[in-house]
Amino acid sequence: MIRNLLSGDLPRSRLLSAMLLVVFCGLALAPFLVPGARSLNVAATICVFVVLVASYDLLLGYTGIVSFAHTMFYGIGAYGVGLALHGMGPSWWAIFVGTAGALSLSLVLALVIGLFSLRVRAIFYAMITLAVASAFAVLASQLSDLTGGEDGRTFKVPEILQPGFRLFDAEILGRAIDGKLITYYLVFCSALALFLFMLRIVNSPFGRVLQAIRENDFRAEALGYRTVIYRTLANCLGALIATLAGVLMALWLRYVGPKTMLSFEVMTDILLIVVIGGMGTIYGAVIGSALFILAQNYLQLLMAQASAAMSGAPLLANLFHPDRWLLWLGVLFVLSVYFFPTGIVGRLRTRALLRRLR
Amino acid sequence: MSEPLLELDGVHTHIGQYHILQGVDLVVPKGGITVLLGRNGAGKTTTLRTVMGLWHASRGTVRFAGGDITQSPTPDIATAGIAYVPESMGIFSDLTVRENLFLAARSVKNADRMDEARLEWIFGFFGALKKFWNQPAGTLSGGQKQMVAIARAIVEPRKLLLIDEPTKGLAPAIIQGMIAAFRELKQSETILLVEQNFSFVSALGDSVAVMDGGRIVHSGAMAELADDRDLQHKLLGLSLDNHQ
Amino acid sequence: MTTISPVAPQDSTLPKVRVDMLPLLLVPVLALLMLPLVGSFPTWVTLTVAGLAMGMMVFMMASGLTLIFGLMDVLNFGHGAFVSVGAFTATLVLLPMKGWVEADSILMNLSVVGLAILLAMLVTGILGWAFERIIIRPVYGLHLKQILITMGGMIVAEQLIHVIWGAEQIPLQLPTTFRGAFIFGDAALEKYRLIAVGVGLTVFVTMFLVLNRTKVGLLIRAGVENGEMVEALGYRIRRLFVGVFMAGSALAGLGGVMWGLYKETLTAAIGGEITVLVFIVIIIGGLGSVGGCFIGAMLVALVANYAGFLAPKVALVSDILLMVTVLLWRPQGLYPVAKR
Numbered sequence: 001m002i003r004n005l006l007s008g009d010l011p012r013s014r015l016l017s018a019m020l021l022v023v024f025c026g027l028a029l030a031p032f033l034v035p036g037a038r039s040l041n042v043a044a045t046i047c048v049f050v051v052l053v054a055s056y057d058l059l060l061g062y063t064g065i066v067s068f069a070h071t072m073f074y075g076i077g078a079y080g081v082g083l084a085l086h087g088m089g090p091s092w093w094a095i096f097v098g099t100a101g102a103l104s105l106s107l108v109l110a111l112v113i114g115l116f117s118l119r120v121r122a123i124f125y126a127m128i129t130l131a132v133a134s135a136f137a138v139l140a141s142q143l144s145d146l147t148g149g150e151d152g153r154t155f156k157v158p159e160i161l162q163p164g165f166r167l168f169d170a171e172i173l174g175r176a177i178d179g180k181l182i183t184y185y186l187v188f189c190s191a192l193a194l195f196l197f198m199l200r201i202v203n204s205p206f207g208r209v210l211q212a213i214r215e216n217d218f219r220a221e222a223l224g225y226r227t228v229i230y231r232t233l234a235n236c237l238g239a240l241i242a243t244l245a246g247v248l249m250a251l252w253l254r255y256v257g258p259k260t261m262l263s264f265e266v267m268t269d270i271l272l273i274v275v276i277g278g279m280g281t282i283y284g285a286v287i288g289s290a291l292f293i294l295a296q297n298y299l300q301l302l303m304a305q306a307s308a309a310m311s312g313a314p315l316l317a318n319l320f321h322p323d324r325w326l327l328w329l330g331v332l333f334v335l336s337v338y339f340f341p342t343g344i345v346g347r348l349r350t351r352a353l354l355r356r357l358r
Numbered sequence: 359m360s361e362p363l364l365e366l367d368g369v370h371t372h373i374g375q376y377h378i379l380q381g382v383d384l385v386v387p388k389g390g391i392t393v394l395l396g397r398n399g400a401g402k403t404t405t406l407r408t409v410m411g412l413w414h415a416s417r418g419t420v421r422f423a424g425g426d427i428t429q430s431p432t433p434d435i436a437t438a439g440i441a442y443v444p445e446s447m448g449i450f451s452d453l454t455v456r457e458n459l460f461l462a463a464r465s466v467k468n469a470d471r472m473d474e475a476r477l478e479w480i481f482g483f484f485g486a487l488k489k490f491w492n493q494p495a496g497t498l499s500g501g502q503k504q505m506v507a508i509a510r511a512i513v514e515p516r517k518l519l520l521i522d523e524p525t526k527g528l529a530p531a532i533i534q535g536m537i538a539a540f541r542e543l544k545q546s547e548t549i550l551l552v553e554q555n556f557s558f559v560s561a562l563g564d565s566v567a568v569m570d571g572g573r574i575v576h577s578g579a580m581a582e583l584a585d586d587r588d589l590q591h592k593l594l595g596l597s598l599d600n601h602q
Numbered sequence: 603m604t605t606i607s608p609v610a611p612q613d614s615t616l617p618k619v620r621v622d623m624l625p626l627l628l629v630p631v632l633a634l635l636m637l638p639l640v641g642s643f644p645t646w647v648t649l650t651v652a653g654l655a656m657g658m659m660v661f662m663m664a665s666g667l668t669l670i671f672g673l674m675d676v677l678n679f680g681h682g683a684f685v686s687v688g689a690f691t692a693t694l695v696l697l698p699m700k701g702w703v704e705a706d707s708i709l710m711n712l713s714v715v716g717l718a719i720l721l722a723m724l725v726t727g728i729l730g731w732a733f734e735r736i737i738i739r740p741v742y743g744l745h746l747k748q749i750l751i752t753m754g755g756m757i758v759a760e761q762l763i764h765v766i767w768g769a770e771q772i773p774l775q776l777p778t779t780f781r782g783a784f785i786f787g788d789a790a791l792e793k794y795r796l797i798a799v800g801v802g803l804t805v806f807v808t809m810f811l812v813l814n815r816t817k818v819g820l821l822i823r824a825g826v827e828n829g830e831m832v833e834a835l836g837y838r839i840r841r842l843f844v845g846v847f848m849a850g851s852a853l854a855g856l857g858g859v860m861w862g863l864y865k866e867t868l869t870a871a872i873g874g875e876i877t878v879l880v881f882i883v884i885i886i887g888g889l890g891s892v893g894g895c896f897i898g899a900m901l902v903a904l905v906a907n908y909a910g911f912l913a914p915k916v917a918l919v920s921d922i923l924l925m926v927t928v929l930l931w932r933p934q935g936l937y938p939v940a941k942r
Contacts, residue, residue, distance in 0.1 A: 066749045116929075122745045123677045124889075127881045134878045135922045142918050264874070268757060275750060318765045327761035334754040337747055338740060410834055436836030448831035450824040457820050464836050467817065510835070 005196060007203040011283060013352035016345060020283065023290045027188060031181050032173045044184055046293045047191040048249045053273045054198050054285035055241035061280030062202055063234045064214035066122055068267055069113065069129035072136045073239040075262035077102045077246025079140065082153055082256030090156035099247050103240055110239035114232040141258040152257020187248045194241055199282050210234055272333050278343025287344050300325055363388040363518055363548055364409065369418035371408045378404045380572035391549045393559040393580060395594060396569035402552040403445060406520045410442045411435045423517060439517030445526065447507040451496025455487055455506055458495050462510035480509050483539040501532035512547065519549045525558050533558060556594065560584040568593045625936040629900045636908045644788035649907045655795035657903030658802020659864065662857035664880040664895050665809060666850020672826035672890025672939055674843045676738055679749055680756035681854055681880065682873030684726045687759065688855025689862035689872055690767050691725045692718035696774060703777045711777035722859045723852040730851025734844055763870040772868040798860055806896055813892065822846060826890050826939055882921045886928045888935030897936055
């Protein structure tokens with residue numbers, strides 16, 4: 001059953017399986033395991049990022065496309081549903097309209113950008129997507145009549161998802177079954193479904209062709225695969241799933257804004273996670289996102305203490321200032337591109353494989 | 359004839375996963391023209407590129423003028439005295455004819471200080487170059503580009519010229535001119551010439567080696583091969599008919 | 603050459619020199635077309651000079667990047683880091699020597715800015731050397747890794763700037779005699795913009811002379827077209843490339859100083875922000891072409907300035923629109939570089 005759910009692509013490492021299980025259980029039971037709004041927020045963010053990063057892995061790891069427009073699609077999803085709810089009021093219909101509109105916009109954009117530049121080289125595509133994404137971010141923050149500008153928009157979600165809503169009066173395991181909890185499980189289940197869907201895709205014949213193209217596009221072309229079409233399809237698929245991740249994030253936060261949805265920082269976060277977690281593995285997205293988001297939220301506390309302890313030496317204190325944690329991640333990122341190009345997951349799998357051979 | 363200038367001994371070359379040269383043994387004596395014949399894909403161009411260090415041999419040795427150059431980087435091989443005219447000619451089309459030759463003249467620091475006498479010698483058989491001296495090389499015709507490419511190889515004295523299919527795609531009238539030029543050149547230079555056009559090289563070559571499937575399958579004097587129709591047929595077969 | 607061209611006898615007539623003038627004309631044509639749209643001549647002059655000044659600064663930052671790409675097929679996504687480092691290094695001179703900056707003396711102002719530029723170019727040049735060695739060299743020919751690694755390098759560099767100079771914005775004062783504007787009739791020309799145009803033209807002319815008149819320059823141009831052949835002629839293209847990389851980084855540093863003084867405030871993200879513009883410029887120009895890069899920079903900056911005046915909302919995306927238009931006309935950019 002599990003093999004079937006995972007599309008036959010098992011973790012293939014005992015340690016990795018254990019880690020995945022921990023993440024899964026942690027996320028599934030998060031509302032009951034850890035109290036407080038903050039930790040639930042961390043859990044929801046992890047869920048969304050797993051989807052977002054895995055959809056990026058579809059491009060980077062499986063197809064060998066470097067895109068810097070992934071946050072744009074994420075933002076389209078978030079803004080789509082956010083603006084629809086803001087404009088049409090809190091109804092499921094608005095969510096549906098917003099999502100459908102966002103998906104179509106993403107699809108069109110991904111198609112246009114893809115057909116425009118995917119036939120040329122990886123570098124060209126990276127540059128074009130960077131330019132388009134930054135223009136989009138500028139538009140979102142400047143067209144304030146529509147988007148709320150830099151401040152973004154807050155909006156109401158349908159009643160059942162509102163924090164004040166109670167499904168019933170009793171508590172389960174000391175936790176009220178409120179709208180926040182329902183929203184969390186909506187996010188969690190959607191993320192899980194999307195994740196399994198992506199696992200299915202990369203293990204389908206389609207996914208195999210993508211990998212063949214990544215390894216040697218000349219040869220794949222010679223074998224009769226129209227590489228441009230496959231690349232474009234992968235690109236569209238990645239964009240659509242990123243859009244859905246944006247929808248989930250907007251529903252969870254009940255807010256959209258350029259900083260959280262469209263900024264280049266989000267893009268670098270995705271890059272860091274996918275590389276450190278493991279490109280071309282999908283599972284890397286889970287491990288990477290969990291570690292990254294946890295570190296982002298809790299490691300910074302530690303760094304603040306370290307920094308305070310070193311206040312005697314300003315430069316050292318600066319190095320460990322909580323805002324500088326990206327520095328260390330950046331170094332880790334560069335090192336992992338050199339030395340562990342397959343990331344944590346690849347590393348664990350190789351280790352398991354070597355042990356089995358021994 | 360004389361002592362060997364270039365010697366390939368059991369050279370294997372891989373390009374990616376393809377095993378192109380499978381044990382090439384080749385000797386180029388000093389002086390005159392050695393012709394490398396063979397079908398498309400026999401490994402002629404790969405042999406030249408391996409000598410030039412543009413691809414490196416995975417096994418075997420390449421010796422030039424007494425030194426081992428098997429693993430030397432390309433610029434070192436060039437400075438050791440080998441000049442290379444690739445099949446694509448490798449013209450810098452943005453630069454003028456003059457600038458193309460200036461870059462090939464390594465010891466010259468100023469384009470106005472190129473050896474006049476030597477240039478006149480070159481203009482003697484490639485007259486068009488003088489005429490188009492300050493034209494961007496990219497605007498020249500195919501034959502004229504080939505002249506620039508060969509002129510670059512001889513703008514300063516070199517020990518060995520590697521020339522890859524100089525007649526490819528040229529009109530017969532121009533090929534006649536090339537024959538005259540090579541006759542003149544071989545008085546002073548040593549040339550390893552890759553060709554498919556047998557009528558062109560049979561008149562020029564001194565010695566010949568024939569390649570097939572990444573190996574040398576025949577080597578000897580050109581006169582011998584030119585006289586022996588049966589041997590020609592056996593070694594070159596179809597490729598001969600195609601090119602005459 | 604696989605095509606058999608019907609070549610005439612050896613001494614055929616002089617082949618036509620085909621110089622592609624069309625892109626060159628774009629800049630003046632665009633400027634003239636905008637004159638009636640802008641309406642007022644003085645405003646038009648101000649806008650045009652502002653555009654040219656911005657274009658020159660972008661050209662300084664972009665020219666190195668396009669050459670680096672042309673020569674070694676390396677695209678440094680972290681190029682913007684050199685812009686930031688250059689700008690911040692300048693503060694090491696400009697802040698302590700505040701007296702010279704505030705003095706009402708052209709000589710003192712010029713020497714303090716000159717010193718800042720010199721230091722900035724020195725630091726970014728050396729940094730470029732290290733960057734090439736540590737970050738770029740292991741990933742030659744691997745585009746995917748190149749993009750990731752240089753992006754990572756950029757993140758680290760940006761963070762290090764925070765560590766060294768703190769996270770706050772640094773105000774940068776324009777030297778006293780560089781402030782204000784010359785008034786010609788009704789047109790006001792800001793002095794600093796004219797200075798920027800001057801510096802930019804100097805860089806362009808120097809670069810042009812080096813690339814056309816010196817052996818090293820010719821080798822660089824030859825290497826952009828066919829690096830393998832340059833090696834076969836006996837030159838080490840790696841050494842050439844390191845030189846170009848250092849020069850390109852130093853130019854980015856120069857651009858950073860000029861840009862920082864123009865904006866009068868510094869943030870570590872200054873380089874990252876400009877990177878997008880720089881990319882658009884080198885795509886428009888044709889990857890690897892310095893001349894194309896120059897025209898591209900002018901076009902982008904002029905269009906941005908005119909659009910900012912005529913239709914501010916359009917100005918937000920004017921770069922992208924311009925890029926798409928140019929690519930629809932010439933998919934390889936204004937001056938595509940012949941490759942092998």
